[in-house]
Amino acid sequence: MIRTLDDLDCEGVAVGVRIDINSPLSETGLADDARLRAHVETLSELLERGARVAILAHQGRPGDDDFSTLAAHADRLDELLSFSVDYCDATFSAAARERVAELEDGEAVLLENTRFYAEEYMEFDPERAADTHLVEGLVPALDVYVNDAFAAAHRSQPSLVGFPQRLPGYAGRVMERELDVLAAIEDTPQPRVYLLGGAKVGDSIGVARSVLERGLADTVLTAGLVGNVCLLASGAELGTASAEFVYDQGYWDEIDRAGELLDAHDELRVPMDVAIERNGERHEIPVAELPQETETPAMDVGSETVAAYSEILEDAGTVILNGPAGVFEEETFAHGTRELYSTASEADHSIVGGGDTAAAIRRLGIDGFSHVSTGGGASLALLAGDSLPAVEALDE
């Protein structure tokens, strides 16, 4: 059983809250604050109920351009909440413990990027994670631990799985809601249609296999790079540019995996036509007519595919979307994503997972979905039937 904030007596309690505010950055700071907004509910509730809140989070991966301090995140949280959120440039040192000890009831501090410490970017089993410097250093300053970081719940890292070994653990409101929706897919209305696009080919083929083998999917529609890989697996000639792109990304194993799935499951569909760039313009071609030599890869699904997929989406009881249907960042190739997502948003029950997928619906101004997940990898893992280490660690 997983305890939630309903089970927590907050008044005067020092709460360590793990959130996921890993966000795209711009030169001036945060380029998108959607993940910060998502945690406002949990943080506000804790503060309103008189907790003293030490917030833990990561940003980026070591070596990447977006691996940064959390100073800008603290400023934005301070603006979004009607409570003060301070920033502390330490995570588990004496300075961090002192800062947490100074908190008054109803005050919060965002501690520094957990991944500034090497152990936090490693995966441990929970018992071992509980012995890391981060967890050992902070536990004396905290009474309880709340995990609201659903988007990182597929990682078995110390700040996600170590604390509940040492402190009473609770799920925050984001975590609770995500699990309620995503872990209960099998109870949603049928026909259940998955639209899998985007560029995480291995993950998406894994989801397709899992939902087809478990009988969860009535139809799996493929698009985006995932669709291109499935087309190659079906024996289609996609043209040199698309094939080179797929091979350059190292997806040849995925072509074999997709081929096995296509042989076994008629419910798995591939695009009938694609859009490429020709003389700077969108050009749609039926897959069967694609020339062998192409200069640009397939960047979107074509109108024939949109029409056929839309018919299936219109009849769906539940639609699960992960990954855009094309390179939606370029208006020329946003057509498939815009049309298919708009149709999907009208289903009785519609679930969207993935960071870029959520960015696509914001950019294209499509709303009306039943649930937009904060997680990419985490939602894919749950949809594929895997358990999430950080959730298991909360389970008593």
Ligand SMILES: Nc1ncnc2c1ncn2[C@@H]1O[C@H](COP(=O)(O)OP(=O)(O)O)[C@@H](O)[C@H]1O
């Ligand atoms: N046909 C395609 N070729 C190359 N990239 C594509 C194609 N279709 C979609 N994409 C890219 O996929 C990316 C998003 O995929 P992904 O990371 O899997 O989504 P999410 O973050 O929602 O899981 C976008 O940047 C988009 O440009």
Ligand SMILES: O=C(OP(=O)(O)O)[C@H](O)COP(=O)(O)O
């Ligand atoms: O952004 C995240 O995951 P996502 O890109 O799968 O949505 C999480 O913050 C996890 O980050 P990580 O994939 O660097 O461990």
